[in-house]
Amino acid sequence: METLRAYYSPSKLFLWGGALFVLLASFLFFSQEHIPILEQEGELAPLVVLDAGHGGKDLGATFPPEQEDRARLFEKDLNLAVVYAVKERLERRGVGVVLTRLCDEDIQESARRLNIAKERCVEKFGRLCDLLVSVHHNGSFDVTHDGLMVVYGKEDDLLFSYALHKALWEGEGPRPLIARAETASPHYRYGNEGFLTGEYGIVTGFSPAVLTEAYYITNEKQALEHLSSADSTSLVFCTGRKEARATRGAFSMGKIAWEADLIVQGITTFLEESF
Ligand SMILES: [Zn+2]
Numbered sequence: 001m002e003t004l005r006a007y008y009s010p011s012k013l014f015l016w017g018g019a020l021f022v023l024l025a026s027f028l029f030f031s032q033e034h035i036p037i038l039e040q041e042g043e044l045a046p047l048v049v050l051d052a053g054h055g056g057k058d059l060g061a062t063f064p065p066e067q068e069d070r071a072r073l074f075e076k077d078l079n080l081a082v083v084y085a086v087k088e089r090l091e092r093r094g095v096g097v098v099l100t101r102l103c104d105e106d107i108q109e110s111a112r113r114l115n116i117a118k119e120r121c122v123e124k125f126g127r128l129c130d131l132l133v134s135v136h137h138n139g140s141f142d143v144t145h146d147g148l149m150v151v152y153g154k155e156d157d158l159l160f161s162y163a164l165h166k167a168l169w170e171g172e173g174p175r176p177l178i179a180r181a182e183t184a185s186p187h188y189r190y191g192n193e194g195f196l197t198g199e200y201g202i203v204t205g206f207s208p209a210v211l212t213e214a215y216y217i218t219n220e221k222q223a224l225e226h227l228s229s230a231d232s233t234s235l236v237f238c239t240g241r242k243e244a245r246a247t248r249g250a251f252s253m254g255k256i257a258w259e260a261d262l263i264v265q266g267i268t269t270f271l272e273e274s275f
Helices: 002-007 008-030 076-094 110-125 155-170 220-228 253-274
Strands: 047-052 098-100 131-138 145-152 187-199 209-218
Touching: 047 076, 047 110, 076 098, 076 131, 076 253, 098 110, 131 253, 145 155, 155 187, 155 209, 155 253, 187 209, 209 253
Parallel strands: 047 098, 047 131, 131 209, 145 187
Antiparallel strands: 145 209
């Protein structure tokens, strides 16, 4: 009896309770996927500006190239579709996002994009955002030409541009028509066009800021994949508002999701390495 009483004494119960609590807490901690930077909330959460290239009268590249009236695809539409897909994915991970272009606004000056970005970050989150990604797709007169290019403004943006380039270049997944150089037919090559610095549509005055050109929208294979895949659909931006506008042509949702996943991968890799 003496032993039993000692065993159930209040201090022993406290010790056992404490041990059980520590065990349970460790289990909960280690059983969850641990993403250090992205699980922060409030003021510490990373904030990203997504900038869809072109808009309004500025169509960007078209397919077929240089045929505005008969064009079947506009780059400005594809850029915005990818931006919305990236936004959704980042927000699911706890990253705060603002967009420079929401519908089909004509914002041709880089300075205006910069001001919109700054104002929206402060308005929505009470401070400036941490990084900016401009989404574009490249254009060429040659419909067989295709490749990946990443553009950065200055040297401070290099690390961020490496992360995005690496994700887009190495990314596997549904890239059925983007043949790698080693397997490409003589008529089609998807080349690594590396990095470019300079103006070229980059939003200057924001750092780090990087512009992605995941592929050429003027490339026949890429364009036809959008226009005639099983999951191709016309998109409407800003539904239910007076700015609502349907895209020219149709876009493959799988292809948009593929690119958005890789851009998110590049952004999160950079955030985890540099914050
Ligand atoms: Zn562009």
